[in-house]
Amino acid sequence: MDSDQGKLFIGGISWDTTEDKLKEHFSNYGDVMHTSVMREKNTGKPRGFGFVVFADPSILDRVLEDKHVIDGRTVDAKKAFSREDQQISATSRAGNPNSSRNSGNGGNIRTKKIFVGGLPPTLTEEKFRQYFEAYGHVTDVVVMYDQNTGRPRGFGFISFDTEDAVDRVLHKPFHDLNGKQVEVKRALPKDANPGYGASGGNQNAYDGRMDSGRYMQPQSTGGGFPAYGSSGYTAPGYGYGPANNGIGYGGYGSYGGASAGYGGPAGAAYGNPNVPNAAYAGAPPGAPRNSWPAQAASGYGSMGYGNTGAGPGSAPAGQSPSGAAGYGNQGYGYGGYGGYGGSDSSYGNPGVYGAVGGRSGSAQNNNASGPGGSELQGSGGSYNGSGYVGYGSGYGGAQSRQVQQQ
DNA sequence: GTTGAGCGTT
Numbered sequence: 302m303d304s305d306q307g308k309l310f311i312g313g314i315s316w317d318t319t320e321d322k323l324k325e326h327f328s329n330y331g332d333v334m335h336t337s338v339m340r341e342k343n344t345g346k347p348r349g350f351g352f353v354v355f356a357d358p359s360i361l362d363r364v365l366e367d368k369h370v371i372d373g374r375t376v377d378a379k380k381a382f383s384r385e386d387q388q389i390s391a392t393s394r395a396g397n398p399n400s401s402r403n404s405g406n407g408g409n410i411r412t413k414k415i416f417v418g419g420l421p422p423t424l425t426e427e428k429f430r431q432y433f434e435a436y437g438h439v440t441d442v443v444v445m446y447d448q449n450t451g452r453p454r455g456f457g458f459i460s461f462d463t464e465d466a467v468d469r470v471l472h473k474p475f476h477d478l479n480g481k482q483v484e485v486k487r488a489l490p491k492d493a494n495p496g497y498g499a500s501g502g503n504q505n506a507y508d509g510r511m512d513s514g515r516y517m518q519p520q521s522t523g524g525g526f527p528a529y530g531s532s533g534y535t536a537p538g539y540g541y542g543p544a545n546n547g548i549g550y551g552g553y554g555s556y557g558g559a560s561a562g563y564g565g566p567a568g569a570a571y572g573n574p575n576v577p578n579a580a581y582a583g584a585p586p587g588a589p590r591n592s593w594p595a596q597a598a599s600g601y602g603s604m605g606y607g608n609t610g611a612g613p614g615s616a617p618a619g620q621s622p623s624g625a626a627g628y629g630n631q632g633y634g635y636g637g638y639g640g641y642g643g644s645d646s647s648y649g650n651p652g653v654y655g656a657v658g659g660r661s662g663s664a665q666n667n668n669a670s671g672p673g674g675s676e677l678q679g680s681g682g683s684y685n686g687s688g689y690v691g692y693g694s695g696y697g698g699a700q701s702r703q704v705q706q707q
Numbered sequence: 708g709t710t711g712a713g714c715g716t717t
Contacts, residue, residue, distance in 0.1 A: 312709025339711055349708040382710050418713050443715055456713050489714055 305474075307334070307358035309365075310381040314338070315372035316347040323353055326371050330364045332356035335475050335482065352381055354474060413440075413467050414460045414488035420444065421481040422453040432478050433459045437466020458488055 311323060323336040338351035355361065361380065369376050420429070430442045441460035446453055461467050467487065475482045 310710050314709085316708075337711070342712085347708080348711090350710065352711070377709060379710085384711065414715095416714055441716090445713090445715060454713075454715095456715090458715060484713095486714095491715065 305381055305383040307355040307361065308381040309353045309355070309361065310350065310379045311353055311369075312350045312377040312379070313374060314347075314349055314351055314376050315374045316349065318347070318351070318372045318374075318376075320351070322371060323351055326369065327353045327355070327364065330355070331360040334473075335484075353378075411464075412488050412490050413462065413464060414458050415467060415470055416456065416486045416488040417459055417476075418456045418484045418486070419481070420453065420455050420457055420483055421479065422455070424453070424478060424481075426457075428479065429457060429459065432476070433461075433470065436469045437461045437463055 309327075314323075318338060320336045320338050323338065324333050327333050327336070332355065333353060334356045335354040336351060339348045340346060341348060355364070365378060365380075369378055415433075417429070424444065426442050426444045429444055430439055433439050433442075438461060439459060440462050442457070443459075444453065444457035445455075459470075461470075470476070470485055471487060473485075475484055477483075
């Protein structure tokens, strides 16, 4: 959305009109940051439309008042639809384009990773990183190369440790790297990647989890657990069956795992202030729906801890922080599970859940609190057995999968 | 000739 501010769709352009021509024409109105002319991918034949991005969106009104003749054709300039919104519902757009673009529900998918497109082939990771470090602490840099030919693929990723940094970067849709313009967008959350690299602290693993967790939220809001669920299963360490329930909680679970790896405290650090437990609590299969919104906001940290224990049962669980605290001490996000259990009062034994958490943590991270964890494992298992399919899976590797299959 | 293209790694 933001990136489409100041962007005009230019339809009906001549096949002779190039990016440069567009820029030349529209620069009469203000600073043009970028222009594009869309062509067929294979043939390169112009498709008759393009886009112009002004640095200052407030200019658009004036631009739209004028008639524009470029290369002898009167072209049609309109505010561009946002691609994000389009994804949400093509049909509604057809019916009511404007409402769609203004709705603002696009952009819910968030990661702290930025996709950077249009990289010059010569760009090194070093320069790439140096440039973006000006915006915040860069935690990861990836420049993609073709696996077979080794040629640069023209895009890469940059990860930050704060949303603020990401926002600063995204404030401008285009950035100038060594005289070439590159485009930045929030990275699409790829499927959850397993947390490999157990022995060393692995940021990537961590990121991956986060992404997946966040990704699924919006999706499930839409009513679909499916996508997430499937990915969750394939990924070790993720698993979380919760997907099954449709609840997505699995994501949290995975998070917890991560925190374990980092040490209990980590959780706290990440804790997303915004939506504390509530999200979690809602989680219980029983009361899924309502809780969603909260979750989305929350990100992970909150999960943290969750209510967990306490949570059990009652829906309100979310509100019982105290329970969370207890778990928090353990340092495992798993409390959250407790929360799950909550859905069914009979399960409501927090202790058990906590245990699970511990275990999971240890699995992920060799060094993590091993002992406690292993001990608890058993309990975790039982938990699964009890029919909470999803949950168990997260914890254990193969085992848990089996449980799911049952 | 009228609404876009690319999304990963150990």
